[in-house]
Amino acid sequence: MPLDAESDYARWIWHNDGYPRPNWPLLYEWCTRNFDADTQNSIWNTITEEWLTGIGKKLGDSSKLLQTEHFNILTDTPSNTHDRLVRYYEKSMFKAQEVLGDAAKGPALGRDAVIVFSNPGEYYDYTSYWDPGEGEFGGSAGSFIPMDYGQIVVNYGSGFSIDTTIAHELAHALVSHLPIPSWLNEGVAQHIELAVCGVGGPILDIEQITKHRAYWNSQTIQAFWSGDSFHSSGDAQELSYSLAFILTRFVGQDFKALSEFLNVALFDDAGDAAAKQVLGKTLSELVAMFLGDGDWSIIK
Numbered sequence: 001m002p003l004d005a006e007s008d009y010a011r012w013i014w015h016n017d018g019y020p021r022p023n024w025p026l027l028y029e030w031c032t033r034n035f036d037a038d039t040q041n042s043i044w045n046t047i048t049e050e051w052l053t054g055i056g057k058k059l060g061d062s063s064k065l066l067q068t069e070h071f072n073i074l075t076d077t078p079s080n081t082h083d084r085l086v087r088y089y090e091k092s093m094f095k096a097q098e099v100l101g102d103a104a105k106g107p108a109l110g111r112d113a114v115i116v117f118s119n120p121g122e123y124y125d126y127t128s129y130w131d132p133g134e135g136e137f138g139g140s141a142g143s144f145i146p147m148d149y150g151q152i153v154v155n156y157g158s159g160f161s162i163d164t165t166i167a168h169e170l171a172h173a174l175v176s177h178l179p180i181p182s183w184l185n186e187g188v189a190q191h192i193e194l195a196v197c198g199v200g201g202p203i204l205d206i207e208q209i210t211k212h213r214a215y216w217n218s219q220t221i222q223a224f225w226s227g228d229s230f231h232s233s234g235d236a237q238e239l240s241y242s243l244a245f246i247l248t249r250f251v252g253q254d255f256k257a258l259s260e261f262l263n264v265a266l267f268d269d270a271g272d273a274a275a276k277q278v279l280g281k282t283l284s285e286l287v288a289m290f291l292g293d294g295d296w297s298i299i300k
């Protein structure tokens, strides 16, 4: 259906720092109120394409909008990278859905939006609007931004592996509707990296295990349960990702248990009630399987 951009939805799209910044709640309300269910998807795609094309104009002539079954990918990376982007996003979606089962959910309308920046300066410029803070492991390889139109943004020039970044951030996007604790969110993202790319997760040699056992105690574990330690730096951050991977592995011995756990785990108690319900164990008992005896319980 052709729309008159001047009179229909354009009034809810304004510019900030040269980027179009749509008011998504108003657009969603307008779209679902005025069109029947069959038409809403195509209208939503029209709006999304216009928004991404607007960002592409800011990025310059080399930008291109790649459309796949599940994604609208805007990128200004060289054209010889496009096939790989398309292939990895679709492959990641297929694998992630297989691992996460019915815990995975895409957007209510349209396709997932992805923006791949070749220039780190533009990546940080664009994402600073939401001020997501430090990326994972210091410099940021990518982020999933849950606000507004949930979107995956990738810093192609960061030097990190593009393949694992795609898998990791897509996992965050697919579970973003769930009120899960940070450790589970980061654990799942690393497991999807491993499932898609065949690499990912911590190297668990004697040195690492010794480091874990020296670092964690009844106090430091609290920042892990609250999610704060994922935003710190150095050992605290690295060991948090590592422990998140290990605990998620304990939970997800089979995909069905992981999916069930994701669907009932709550941020407020770090998933403790869900662990008792699905696994018949407290989180403290789960941690003890790796770190040994100790008081690993959550202080609320």
Ligand SMILES: [Zn+2]
Pocket: 136, 168, 172, 185, 186, 189
């Ligand atoms: Zn993450």
